[in-house]
Amino acid sequence: SANTMWGGRFAAGPDAIMEAINASIGYDRRLAPQDIAGSRAHAAMLAATGIITDKDAEAIREGLLTVLSEIETGDFPFSTALEDIHMNVEARLKEIVGEPAGRLHTARSRNDQVAVDFRLWVRDQCDQADEALAALQKALLGQAEAGADWVMPGFTHLQTAQPVTWGHHMLAYVEMFARDRSRFADARARMNTSPLGAAALAGTSFPIDREMTAKALDFDRPMANSLDAVSDRDFALEFLSSASICAMHLSRLAEELVIWSSAQFRFVKMSDKWSTGSSIMPQKRNPDAAELIRAKIGRIFGANVALMTVMKGLPLTYSKDMQEDKEQTFDAADNLMLALAAMTGMVADMSAQVENLKAAASSGFSTATDLADWLVRELGLPFRDAHHVTGSLVAMAEDKGCDLPDLSLADMQSVHAGIREDVFNVLGVENSVASRTSFGGTSPENVRAQVAQWKEVLG
Numbered sequence: 001s002a003n004t005m006w007g008g009r010f011a012a013g014p015d016a017i018m019e020a021i022n023a024s025i026g027y028d029r030r031l032a033p034q035d036i037a038g039s040r041a042h043a044a045m046l047a048a049t050g051i052i053t054d055k056d057a058e059a060i061r062e063g064l065l066t067v068l069s070e071i072e073t074g075d076f077p078f079s080t081a082l083e084d085i086h087m088n089v090e091a092r093l094k095e096i097v098g099e100p101a102g103r104l105h106t107a108r109s110r111n112d113q114v115a116v117d118f119r120l121w122v123r124d125q126c127d128q129a130d131e132a133l134a135a136l137q138k139a140l141l142g143q144a145e146a147g148a149d150w151v152m153p154g155f156t157h158l159q160t161a162q163p164v165t166w167g168h169h170m171l172a173y174v175e176m177f178a179r180d181r182s183r184f185a186d187a188r189a190r191m192n193t194s195p196l197g198a199a200a201l202a203g204t205s206f207p208i209d210r211e212m213t214a215k216a217l218d219f220d221r222p223m224a225n226s227l228d229a230v231s232d233r234d235f236a237l238e239f240l241s242s243a244s245i246c247a248m249h250l251s252r253l254a255e256e257l258v259i260w261s262s263a264q265f266r267f268v269k270m271s272d273k274w275s276t277g278s279s280i281m282p283q284k285r286n287p288d289a290a291e292l293i294r295a296k297i298g299r300i301f302g303a304n305v306a307l308m309t310v311m312k313g314l315p316l317t318y319s320k321d322m323q324e325d326k327e328q329t330f331d332a333a334d335n336l337m338l339a340l341a342a343m344t345g346m347v348a349d350m351s352a353q354v355e356n357l358k359a360a361a362s363s364g365f366s367t368a369t370d371l372a373d374w375l376v377r378e379l380g381l382p383f384r385d386a387h388h389v390t391g392s393l394v395a396m397a398e399d400k401g402c403d404l405p406d407l408s409l410a411d412m413q414s415v416h417a418g419i420r421e422d423v424f425n426v427l428g429v430e431n432s433v434a435s436r437t438s439f440g441g442t443s444p445e446n447v448r449a450q451v452a453q454w455k456e457v458l459g
């Protein structure tokens with residue numbers, strides 16, 4: 001039989017496959033709290049403007065709370081025939097409160113209704129992402145504080161470059177996640193305008209008060225153009241872009257943890273809580289959580305590309321294509337939150353292998369730049385010449401199978417006669433990092449100052 005919500009002109013009901021492709025209730029049911037908040041605000045406004053009676057508005061608003069509690073307790077009879085959350089809620093409201101339920105949809109369409117529901121949901125996810133990122137930053141800060149002066153190799157090209165401090169490396173991620181937070185905050189601020197009252201696309205002839213509903217739903221103001229209001233999905237795209245960049249950052253940290261926890265590196269020991277064993281190889285401790293976090297970017301960026309592709313070329317205003325905005329956004333948000341929580345736990349519980357870090361930092365000629373800088377500072381060599389002299393000394397050490405500090409003064413002087421005993425002071429990794437006091441540099445002193453500042457910010 002025809003749909004009770006829009007079936008007036010239809011003699012027959014839809015084909016079963018039509019119903020299957022058309023229905024979104026399987027996933028948009030999670031918009032129920034937002035849908036009900038939007039409807040309650042709309043009903044209150046309809047009464048305040050005299051469009052419906054106070055009595056009807058009261059019945060609707062009370063009835064909607066009953067619907068919400070039924071959904072929360074799992075007692076709600078979801079129906080695929082009713083397509084989506086909007087019609088499921090309204091149909092149930094009708095059963096509960098009767099005739100007044102039919103007045104709720106005055107001066108409204110599912111087009112502005114879904115736009116407001118989804119916007120409220122995405123706005124909430126921005127807040128959740130912010131909270132989860134702050135927790136991750138705190139975990140990283142804990143590591144940074146503990147290891148402000150632990151020396152480790154810094155890499156470029158994944159080749160040993162210069163010694164850095166563990167704390168400095170942790171704080172690099174604190175900075176990245178701060179930018180992610182500000183991206184979510186920007187997106188949130190821009191999306192915080194209300195489409196409710198745009199109705200189907202053209203606005204309405206009823207004397208509605210869009211300021212009132214915007215305010216009730218904590219929006220800054222109503223969206224100015226009804227056509228834009230029902231067809232805009234930028235807010236979801238901005239959320240997904242921010243989520244993608246954040247997931248990319250997470251994947252880089254995850255990759256480092258995978259490498260660092262390997263038997264070849266042994267920079268960190270992941271806690272048992274975040275490791276798994278192998279069913280065949282008894283020695284294994286696999287960093288599965290880190291690997292899965294590394295992989296989450298796939299579906300999160302996938303959702304971003306998918307929605308951008310869905311929206312591309314869509315004429316104004318609403319098209320049913322836009323129903324495809326939700327499922328992947330939900331999936332991306334769920335997986336981002338899961339990845340953030342897992343990363344926070346892993347970081348908080350991992351232990352740096354301080355001796356191994358230092359040993360690695362001391363090998364691979366990591367203080368060659370310090371030697372070149374010494375030649376510039378102490379002997380007045382141009383940097384290019386100093387680079388050349390140092391290169392010869394590295395080659396010599398490599399031949400002898402030793403590291404730079406193991407060369408004798410005579411070895412050194414055979415390459416450049418002016419080199420003095422005190423050169424050995426700069427060849428140690430502790431001295432190297434201690435000397436990097438330029439703004440933003442890796443010295444323990446800088447790291448401690450940064451940690452103190454971040455503690456203020458993060459509370």
Ligand code: ARG
Pocket residue numbers: 024028083084085110111114318320322323324
């Ligand atoms: N379930 C729909 C969606 O998610 C709600 C809006 C339907 N609007 C319409 N004109 N058919 O987009």
